[in-house]
Amino acid sequence: MKTKTAHLRVNPIMCEGHGLCAELLPELIRLDDWGYPIIDTAEVPPELLGLARRAADACPTLALLLDED
Amino acid sequence: MSATGTPASPPSSLPRVLQGLEDSHGPMDLAGHELLHGPLPEVQPERLIDMVERSGLRGRGGADFPTAIKLRAVASRRRMSCVVVNGSETEPASLKDHLLLARLPHLVLDGALLAAKAVGAGEVIVKLDQNAVEAAEGLQQAINQRDSLEMPISLGIGPDGYVTGEESAVIQFLNGRPAKPRFVPPRPFERGYRNRPTLVQNPETLAQIALVARHGAEWYRELGTAADPGSVLVTISGAVAYPGVYEMAFGTPMTDLIRAAGGETEPLQALLVGGYFGTWMPGAPAMDLRLARQELATLGCSLGAGVIIALGESACGLHESARIVDYLAGQSSGQCGPCVHGLAAIAGTFGALADGVAHGREYERLLRWCTEVRGRGACHHPNGVIRFVESALHVFHLDLQTHGAGPCPGRPAGLPLGPQVGWRSM
Numbered sequence: 001m002k003t004k005t006a007h008l009r010v011n012p013i014m015c016e017g018h019g020l021c022a023e024l025l026p027e028l029i030r031l032d033d034w035g036y037p038i039i040d041t042a043e044v045p046p047e048l049l050g051l052a053r054r055a056a057d058a059c060p061t062l063a064l065l066l067d068e069d
Numbered sequence: 070m071s072a073t074g075t076p077a078s079p080p081s082s083l084p085r086v087l088q089g090l091e092d093s094h095g096p097m098d099l100a101g102h103e104l105l106h107g108p109l110p111e112v113q114p115e116r117l118i119d120m121v122e123r124s125g126l127r128g129r130g131g132a133d134f135p136t137a138i139k140l141r142a143v144a145s146r147r148r149m150s151c152v153v154v155n156g157s158e159t160e161p162a163s164l165k166d167h168l169l170l171a172r173l174p175h176l177v178l179d180g181a182l183l184a185a186k187a188v189g190a191g192e193v194i195v196k197l198d199q200n201a202v203e204a205a206e207g208l209q210q211a212i213n214q215r216d217s218l219e220m221p222i223s224l225g226i227g228p229d230g231y232v233t234g235e236e237s238a239v240i241q242f243l244n245g246r247p248a249k250p251r252f253v254p255p256r257p258f259e260r261g262y263r264n265r266p267t268l269v270q271n272p273e274t275l276a277q278i279a280l281v282a283r284h285g286a287e288w289y290r291e292l293g294t295a296a297d298p299g300s301v302l303v304t305i306s307g308a309v310a311y312p313g314v315y316e317m318a319f320g321t322p323m324t325d326l327i328r329a330a331g332g333e334t335e336p337l338q339a340l341l342v343g344g345y346f347g348t349w350m351p352g353a354p355a356m357d358l359r360l361a362r363q364e365l366a367t368l369g370c371s372l373g374a375g376v377i378i379a380l381g382e383s384a385c386g387l388h389e390s391a392r393i394v395d396y397l398a399g400q401s402s403g404q405c406g407p408c409v410h411g412l413a414a415i416a417g418t419f420g421a422l423a424d425g426v427a428h429g430r431e432y433e434r435l436l437r438w439c440t441e442v443r444g445r446g447a448c449h450h451p452n453g454v455i456r457f458v459e460s461a462l463h464v465f466h467l468d469l470q471t472h473g474a475g476p477c478p479g480r481p482a483g484l485p486l487g488p489q490v491g492w493r494s495m
Binding site for chain 1: 251252404405406407408410411414438441442445446447
């Protein structure tokens with residue numbers, strides 16, 4: 001059975017550092033010293049996929065992108 | 070060589086791209102160009118791409134990408150494409166592209182026309198920055214000498230700025246938007262100028278294509294090494310007697326390059342290899358280097374767009390680097406938080422370290438910022454700056470300690486910041 005993978009990435013031009021993503025998905029996203037997201041692990045574990053979708057939807061500038069294969 | 074249009078005999082050694090430069094003081098005209106190189110050959114698209122592939126030619130704009138792969142990527146698109154000659158030479162210590170466009174424009178245009186035919190393009194645009202006055206004049210004269218019905222060639226002149234020469238920034242500008250990098254994908258070869266597949270190529274790369282088309286892939290590989298075939302234009306400046314642009318075979322020892330540039334004017338403490346996005350090498354190991362990609366890569370170096378700066382022992386590597394980091398941080402296009410804020414913070418702390426007024430904790434924080442900011446911009450600007458910063462901290466680490474203890478005896482080396490107007494020709 002093929003396992004679906006999902007990857008998070010940020011469009012750094014659209015990102016304005018609101019920080020909702022890090023609040024909603026602290027397991028995968030933290031903020032740097034200036035409030036911009038750092039994604040330490042791009043690949044989303046299956047148990048966090050729902051939260052990752054919520055985080056991408058919640059981004060006020062649609063800068064957080066979830067690529068689902 | 071005959072004036073009746075028979076092919077010229079291939080140059081047996083150097084110079085290749087710079088052939089004829091010494092005999093002309095302004096732009097070489099079309100008649101002189103054809104006398105020297107022969108007329109523009111007719112080459113079928115697939116054959117040209119095949120020749121470029123067998124030659125092993127790689128891009129000379131800094132990314133060192135295999136040219137044949139780029140040509141195929143654009144040629145394989147179904148829509149009509151476009152060729153952009155990226156003449157935006159924004160690296161302050163690089164002069165080679167402006168030199169080619171100002172003095173040997175027909176060789177570059179030949180390459181552009183050959184590439185245009187190979188990728189099914191309908192037009193060629195040459196992008197320049199506004200300080201490149203001689204290049205614009207040389208090119209305009211050359212364009213006027215050509216038959217414009219063959220293939221429309223136009224000039225696009227954009228603003229100065231370190232990041233304006235980045236591939237996507239060039240496309241943004243030509244599409245009528247500010248000359249700032251965009252988030253990719255899509256890359257220009259997929260959707261670029263007017264949403265068409267666009268081949269963006271460095272002027273030197275195109276000049277090499279123009280010679281490969283005439284003399285063949287085997288001829289191209291007669292110079293250089295098996296891993297790095299051909300010749301390359303290198304701009305060398307700093308503590309050498311005759312700074313300028315030199316054409317060298319790949320694999321040439323660094324000492325030969327320095328000798329060609331008239332030798333060092335004082336003992337060298339370091340070389341900056343690859344320009345301001347490059348890396349510092351300490352003087353002694355630097356003399357053992359060769360202009361060879363793989364060898365440089367194992368030492369964490371890259372030739373970039375062929376830029377070498379020689380730092381004499383009377384200068385201060387930390388202070389020169391601090392000036393450069395300040396300049397580069399200010400050249401951010403301002404679109405991405407990590408770049409804008411991160412580079413400003415990095416430049417500030419680096420300057421404090423150079424002045425000897427930073428705490429030990431600030432040094433650790435600077436290293437952390439470098440690790441965290443890398444890769445988080447839309448383009449490679451923050452990555453290049455961070456590579457430069459890390460190499461400066463490594464090579465000049467002794468200065469970090471002594472600067473804390475007292476004033477530095479170094480004299481300003483005057484490394485260029487911002488666009489350089491004019492050059493010393495060979």
